[in-house]
Amino acid sequence: MTSNNNSDDASVESSDSGPYDPCDIDEEVLEYIKANDPDWEAFYFTCNGDSNPNFRNHDPLSIDWEKEGFAISRSSHIKLLEIRDLQQETDEHYFYCERNQEERVRNAKEFYKAVAANRSIKYLTIEGNITYGLEMKDTVAILRPFVQSNNKLRSLQLSHFTLDARTTQILASALSNCALSLRSFELKRCDGLTGRAMEKIINAMKVNSNIAELSLDENDIDDDVGAVLGDALTTLSLKSLSLRGDYEMRSGSISPAGMEAISNGLSHNTTLETLDFWRFPITVNGGLSLAEAISNNSVLALKKLNLTCAVRSAQFAPSPEGWAIFFDFLSNSPLQDLQLGGNNISDDVIPSMVECLNSMTSLTDLCLWECSNVTTSGWTDFFRLLKNNMSLRKCEMYGNPISNVSVVAAMSSALCDGTGVESIFSSNHTLYRIESLFSFSMDPGIKLLLKMNENDDKVEVARQKIIKYYFLEESNLHELGRMDLGLLPRVLGYVDKYEPTRLYEIVRAIPSLVHNNEKTIGTKRKRKRRA
Numbered sequence: 001m002t003s004n005n006n007s008d009d010a011s012v013e014s015s016d017s018g019p020y021d022p023c024d025i026d027e028e029v030l031e032y033i034k035a036n037d038p039d040w041e042a043f044y045f046t047c048n049g050d051s052n053p054n055f056r057n058h059d060p061l062s063i064d065w066e067k068e069g070f071a072i073s074r075s076s077h078i079k080l081l082e083i084r085d086l087q088q089e090t091d092e093h094y095f096y097c098e099r100n101q102e103e104r105v106r107n108a109k110e111f112y113k114a115v116a117a118n119r120s121i122k123y124l125t126i127e128g129n130i131t132y133g134l135e136m137k138d139t140v141a142i143l144r145p146f147v148q149s150n151n152k153l154r155s156l157q158l159s160h161f162t163l164d165a166r167t168t169q170i171l172a173s174a175l176s177n178c179a180l181s182l183r184s185f186e187l188k189r190c191d192g193l194t195g196r197a198m199e200k201i202i203n204a205m206k207v208n209s210n211i212a213e214l215s216l217d218e219n220d221i222d223d224d225v226g227a228v229l230g231d232a233l234t235t236l237s238l239k240s241l242s243l244r245g246d247y248e249m250r251s252g253s254i255s256p257a258g259m260e261a262i263s264n265g266l267s268h269n270t271t272l273e274t275l276d277f278w279r280f281p282i283t284v285n286g287g288l289s290l291a292e293a294i295s296n297n298s299v300l301a302l303k304k305l306n307l308t309c310a311v312r313s314a315q316f317a318p319s320p321e322g323w324a325i326f327f328d329f330l331s332n333s334p335l336q337d338l339q340l341g342g343n344n345i346s347d348d349v350i351p352s353m354v355e356c357l358n359s360m361t362s363l364t365d366l367c368l369w370e371c372s373n374v375t376t377s378g379w380t381d382f383f384r385l386l387k388n389n390m391s392l393r394k395c396e397m398y399g400n401p402i403s404n405v406s407v408v409a410a411m412s413s414a415l416c417d418g419t420g421v422e423s424i425f426s427s428n429h430t431l432y433r434i435e436s437l438f439s440f441s442m443d444p445g446i447k448l449l450l451k452m453n454e455n456d457d458k459v460e461v462a463r464q465k466i467i468k469y470y471f472l473e474e475s476n477l478h479e480l481g482r483m484d485l486g487l488l489p490r491v492l493g494y495v496d497k498y499e500p501t502r503l504y505e506i507v508r509a510i511p512s513l514v515h516n517n518e519k520t521i522g523t524k525r526k527r528k529r530r531a
Contacts, residue, residue, distance in 0.1 A: 033071040033078070041079040069114025078118065082125040108134040109142060116146040125157040136161035136190075137170055144174045151179045157215075159188035168197040175204035175211075182208065186215035189246075195224025202232045212271075215242040221280070226258030233265030238272055245279035245310075259286030267293040269300065276306040278339075284322060287311055291329035305335055308367065309342035320348035327356035336362050341369035341396070347378035354385035361391050369436075370399035376407055383410040387417065387428050394433040403438040408446070415449040418469040429453055429461040467494045472502055 072078060112134070115121075124146075128136055136158070147156065156178075161167070175185065185205070187193065193216070205211050214232075216225075221243055232238065259282055266272065282290070287307070294300060323345065330338075338360075345353065345368075357363060374382075379402050386392070401407070415431065417423040432453040434442075455461050470476055471491060495502050 033068075033075055036075055036077060038077045041077055069111040073114040073117035075118065076120045078120050080123040081115070081118075081121050082127070083115075084127045105134050105138075109138065112139060112142040116143050118146065119150050120152060121146075121150065122152050123155045123157075124153065125155075125159075127159050128161040135167070137164070137167035140167065140170045140174055144170065147174045147178045147182070149179065151181050153179050153182050155184040155186075155213075156182060157184075157186040157188065159186070159190065161190050163187075163190050163192035163194075163197050165197075168192075168200050172200040172204040175201065176207040178208055178211075180208065180210050182211055184213035184215070184240075185211050186217070186242075187219065188215065189218040193219045193221075193225060195222070195228055198225045198228040202228055202236070205232075205236060209237055211236075212238060213240040213242075214238055215240075215244075217242055217244040218246045219243075220253055221258070222253045223255055223258035223261070226254050227261040230261035230263075230265035233262070233269045233272065238269075240274040240276075241272060242274075242276040243280050244276055244306075245281065247279065254282070254286070256283045256285040256289070259283065260289045263289040263293040266290070266300070266302075267297050269297065269302075271301060273301055274304040274306075275302060276304075277308075277310040278306050279309045282307075282310050288322070288326055288329070291326045294333050294335075295329040295331075300334060302333070302335060303362075304337040304339075306339040307343065308339045308369075311340075311343040320346065320352070323349040324352040327352045331356045331359040333360060334362050335360060337365040338363060339367035341367045341371065341398075343371065344373060345371045346373040347375055347381070350374065350378045350381045351385065354382060354389075357386070357392060358389050363391050364393045365396075366392055366394070367396040368400065369396055372399075374400065376401050376404040379404070379407045380410045383407065383414045386431070387414040388426065389428055390430060392431055394435070395431065397434060397436040397438075400436065402434075402436055403441070408443055412443070412446055412449070415446065415453070416465050416469050418473070421466055421470055424466050424470055425462050427462075427465065429458045429465075463490075464494065464498075467491050468499070472499065472506075 072081065115124075126139065126143075128134070128139065139161075140158075147153065158171075163171075175182075187201075205214070214236075219225075221229075229241070229243075233241070263286075266275070287310070294302060294305075357366065379400060402411070411434075414428050417427050430453060432450045434450065449465075452461055452464060472495065492503070492506075495506065
């Protein structure tokens, strides 16, 4: 069941699926939809049978398509609808689909006609079926009125379809005349995404400049598509471009020339904030041209760059010198979030990488999960060099051996080098989250230091560390006796608030603190009596 969410439009605009928790449509849920119940807003609709035991008898012909479609068409509260056309991987199911193809297509058409009449849906996802489902050209043609007239539609996601010439033409026509509310468009794992098809789609998006997010995940992006995307980066006001690959890293036959075309577009872009190449295989030259474009564009607005597993294959295995060039390009970039997990980073790369991170004054989030070529020696150097970083707040490091004693010691020293007041002051006071399996059994001392770093007042963080890890150390307690009287009350106030049990130790180690104070009080009282 979904709960009613009255979030305004601005609060959901940054999310592809909004703040909704979808559920499957069954007989009970359908009654709520027909009643236009405002507490039911987000749904999965499975057209082709699913493993969900609550979904009737897994028989697509038992569904009253018109009844369900009519209920959806009349609803004014549905905000999210995901239409899934799933197949069960059995010979019997394929035979069943072939035998009942005409009726399945007829039912799907009736359902989509009803959905097209809805005007409340903000997020629509359609997962098609290449072999047995309704063809995409028919689906898009039926839904064109919905895309063009629904002024609440924010996100349209189409996946697992075949893009032939006719389908592309209909889709481009729908996008060029779509409602101005549409912000996000996705084509995922579609056959036939050629440079020509991509050009038609981009030209349609130029007509509707409100589309700010484009996702082409798990498609075969070749050089022709890369050239079109490079042009799009200079002509569209995109805020997000996603070219995510799949787990097998098969999604992309792009060469350095194609990547260079994308990079050239990026070098002249002023609006893009997120660029996602997760598991998208790029070459050495492609990666370097991308970093160079980021470096050369002084007005670039890019905040997040995801290169997770994009440079792990033999295609992109730069030498430490090559990585040094890559990081040198990024050193003055405006990036706030950099994801480099699962790549061919080794111990020799760590120094140039951390030097780059320390120069990126806007960078707050870093992902380095499963860097399998980095040993405990490399991670020890990583934390040792990260001591002087002034911006990084969160670091994701799952799958790395950072629970090693030497790594933990370097981590602790980076967060608080207790060898002296000056060294503590110059320690890292910004990093407050290290995410890894090690987090669950992390040393309590490191947990406390990370907790202290959560305070936005970094001067106060440094002050607390100096008091706790220097002046309150047994060997340094005597220095409190020589401390400036203007500073001493602050130190004792901190001790009284956070570690009151230490007051006894301080007084015992420096009895003059109490004796001198008693004499002063006694003198004042005498003077007062004389007056």
